Amino acid sequence: MFIAGSIIGGNILNIEEILKVSEENGVDWIHLDIMDGNFVPNITFGLEFVKKIKQKTFLPLDVHLMVLNPDKYVEFSNYCDMINFHIETTHFPIRVIEIMRKSNPRIKVGVAVNPCTSISFIENMEGYLDNILIMSVEPGFAGQKFINNTLKKIEQAKKITENWKSKPIISVDGGINSENYKIVLGKGANYIVCASYLYDDYSKIREKILMMRKGL
Ligand code: DX5
Ligand code: ZN
Numbered sequence: 001m002f003i004a005g006s007i008i009g010g011n012i013l014n015i016e017e018i019l020k021v022s023e024e025n026g027v028d029w030i031h032l033d034i035m036d037g038n039f040v041p042n043i044t045f046g047l048e049f050v051k052k053i054k055q056k057t058f059l060p061l062d063v064h065l066m067v068l069n070p071d072k073y074v075e076f077s078n079y080c081d082m083i084n085f086h087i088e089t090t091h092f093p094i095r096v097i098e099i100m101r102k103s104n105p106r107i108k109v110g111v112a113v114n115p116c117t118s119i120s121f122i123e124n125m126e127g128y129l130d131n132i133l134i135m136s137v138e139p140g141f142a143g144q145k146f147i148n149n150t151l152k153k154i155e156q157a158k159k160i161t162e163n164w165k166s167k168p169i170i171s172v173d174g175g176i177n178s179e180n181y182k183i184v185l186g187k188g189a190n191y192i193v194c195a196s197y198l199y200d201d202y203s204k205i206r207e208k209i210l211m212m213r214k215g216l
Contacts, residue, residue: 002191003209004029004062006173007053008044008142009195010202018199019057025205026213029062031173031193033142034076036067039089040140047075054079064112064173064193065089066139071096074103082108084133088117097128110168114139115147122160129168131191132157136184137174142195146175151187158188181212 005027010018022030032050037043054061060081065073070085071092077083077100090096097109110131113119115138122132134153137144150172157170171191172184184192192212198205 002028004031004193005198006031006193006195008033010199021202026209030059031062034065039068040066042140050079071099074099077104077107084110084112086112115150119153126164131169133171136172146180154187154189
C-alpha cells in the first residue's frame with residue numbers, strides 16, 4: 001500500500017520543508033491538488049509550481065486535477081508520475097487519457113470520482129485506467145470530514161476490476177485519519193491520500209506512517 005502526502009495539509013509557505021519531512025519520514029508519493037476556482041471553489045497552484053516541486057524532490061508526484069477542461073492541462077503530465085482528472089469534467093475520459101499518454105508515455109493516468117458520482121462507468125474503461133481515485137470528501141478543501149457513504153465504492157471498484165488483466169490502483173482521498181484508515185484499507189484501497197492528518201504535526205509523521213503500514 002502507498003501513502004501520498006497532500007502538501008496543502010502542511011505549511012505551504014515552506015514547501016521545501018514539507019518535501020523534506022515527507023522524504024525523511026516514509027511518504028511514498030507527493031499529491032498535488034490543482035484547483036481552478038471553477039470546478040471547485042478554491043484555487044491552489046499551477047504548472048510552474050509543479051515544475052519547481054519536480055526539481056526539489058525525488059518522490060514521485062501525483063497530480064490531482066480539480067479543473068474544468070482537463071485536456072487543456074496536458075502539460076502537467078510531463079512533470080509528474082501520475083495524473084488524475086475528474087470524470088465529472090469530461091464526456092470523453094478515454095480521449096483525455098490518450099492525450100495525457102501521448103504527451104508522456106510513462107505516465108500513470110487515473111480518474112477521480114466525487115462522493116455523489118457512481119463508479120459504474122469504470123466497467124467501460126478496462127485497459128485505460130492506472131488509478132481510480134475515490135473522493136471521500138467533496139473536492140476543494142483539506143480538513144473536511146470523511147463521508148462514510150463513499151466506502152462502498154472502494155468495494156465496488158475492487159469487484160469491477162478483479163478480473164482485469166492490469167489492475168488499477170484504488171486510491172482514496174479526503175478526510176483520512178487515525179479513525180478510518182483501517183476501514184478504508186480493509187475495503188480494498190491500496191493508496192491513501194492524507195493532508196491534514198499527516199502534516200498537522202511534522203514530528204509525528206513517521207509514527208503515523210508506521211501505524212498505517214502496520215494497520216495498527
Ligand atoms: C480535497 C483534496 C485532497 C485534500 C485532502 O479536495 O483533493 O487531496 O488535500 O485533505 P485532507 O486529508 O485534509 O482531507
Ligand atoms: Zn487530492
